[in-house]
C-alpha cells in the first residue's frame with residue numbers, strides 16, 4: 135500500500151515531533167511555519183518520562199538528557215513552615231525524573247533531528263484556508279513564494295491554541311477561561327533555597343496565591359505565580375541577579391469536540407489546553423504526535439480521536455482539580471488543603487497517583 139503524503143501546519147513541539155516520527159518511517163512529509171525564525175522564549179520547561187520514552191526511537195531523547203537538568207523532587211511549602219515532597223525518583227521507570235529544559239532549546243533539538251532526516255521547516259508560510267471538496271479538505275497555503283493548494287494529503291493542524299485549522303473545519307473548542315492572570319519570570323537568582331539543588335518547589339500562601347520555582351541550571355530559575363509581584367512569594371533573603379524574560383498570561387481549559395474531520399487532524403494545543411499544573415501541556419502534544427504518526431503508518435487513523443481525546447480529557451480534569459486546590463481562596467478549603475490534603479502525600483498510594491499524573495505513564 136502507498137504511504138500517504140502528510141502536510142503539517144505549525145512547527146512547535148507537536149508539529150516538529152510529528153514530522154520526525156513520519157520522516158523516520160519513510161512517510162513523505164512537509165511542515166510549514168508562519169514565523170520567520172524560531173522564538174527564543176522558554177515557555178514549557180518540563181519533559182516527562184512518557185515523552186522521553188516516545189522520543190527514544192528517533193534518537194532525540196539522548197540529546198534532551200544531555201542538555202537538560204534532571205528534576206528529582208517537587209517540594210511543597212505550606213502553612214507555618216511545613217513542607218512535603220513528591221519524590222519523582224520513585225517513578226517506577228528508568229526515567230525516574232523530569233527533564234527541565236526551556237522549550238526553545240527542546241525545539242532546536244527537534245528541528246536539528248528533523249533536518250538530519252532530510253526535512254526542512256518551510257518558514258514564512260501559513261495556512262490561509264481549508265476548502266471542503268466533498269472528498270475531504272484541500273489546504274490553501276500562502277508563503278513568501280506565493281500561493282499553493284495542497285491536495286491528496288493528510289493535513290495535521292499543530293498550529294497551537296488559536297488553531298486556524300480547527301476553526302476552518304468548524305470544530306468547537308469547549309471549555310472555560312480562567313479569569314485570574316498568571317505571571318512568569320526567568321531569572322538568575324541568589325537565594326537560600328538553592329541548597330535544594332534540582333528540586334522544583336511550590337510555595338502555598340495563606341491568601342490563596344501560590345508561587346512555583348523550577349531550576350533551569352546554575353542560578354537560572356523559572357518563577358510562576360498568580361500574584362503580580364512574581365518575586366513576592368520567595369523566602370527572604372534573595373537577590374535577583376538578572377531577569378531574562380517576564381510575561382503575563384491567562385489560562386483556559388478547553389478540549390476540541392473531535393480530533394479528526396475527514397483528512398484533517400488536530401494535535402497538541404490545537405486540540406487541548408489546560409493549566410500548567412503537572413507540566414503536561416507540551417508533553418501531551420508530543421504524545422499526540424507520536425501516536426498519530428504511528429496510526430498513519432499503520433493505516434489506522436480512525437483510532438486517533440477515540441484514543442487521544444479521552445486521554446486529554448483525563449489530563450484536563452486532573453490538572454483542573456489540582457489547580458483549584460492550589461489557588462483556592464476559601465479559608466475553609468485552605469485549612470483542609472494544609473491539614474488534610476497535602477499531608478496525605480505521606481502515603482505511598484497518594485504519591486503513586488501524583489507520580490502517574492506527572493510522569494504521563
Ligand SMILES: Cc1cc2nc3c(=O)[nH]c(=O)nc-3n(C[C@H](O)[C@H](O)[C@H](O)COP(=O)(O)OP(=O)(O)OC[C@H]3O[C@@H](n4cnc5c(N)ncnc54)[C@H](O)[C@@H]3O)c2cc1C
Pocket residue numbers: 143144145146147148149166167168169177178179180237259260261262292293294295297298318381383401402403404410413414415416417419
Ligand atoms: C508563557 C507560556 C508559558 C508556558 N509554560 C508551560 C509550562 O511550564 N509547562 C507546559 O507544559 N506548558 C507550558 N506552556 C504551554 C506550552 O508552551 C504548549 O503546550 C506547547 O507549546 C504546545 O505546543 P504545540 O506545538 O501544540 O503548539 P505551539 O507551541 O503553540 O506551536 C504552534 C505553532 O504553529 C504556528 N502557527 C500558528 N498558526 C499557523 C498558521 N496558520 N500557519 C502556519 N503556522 C502557524 C505558530 O507560529 C507556532 O509556532 C506555556 C505556554 C506559554 C505561552
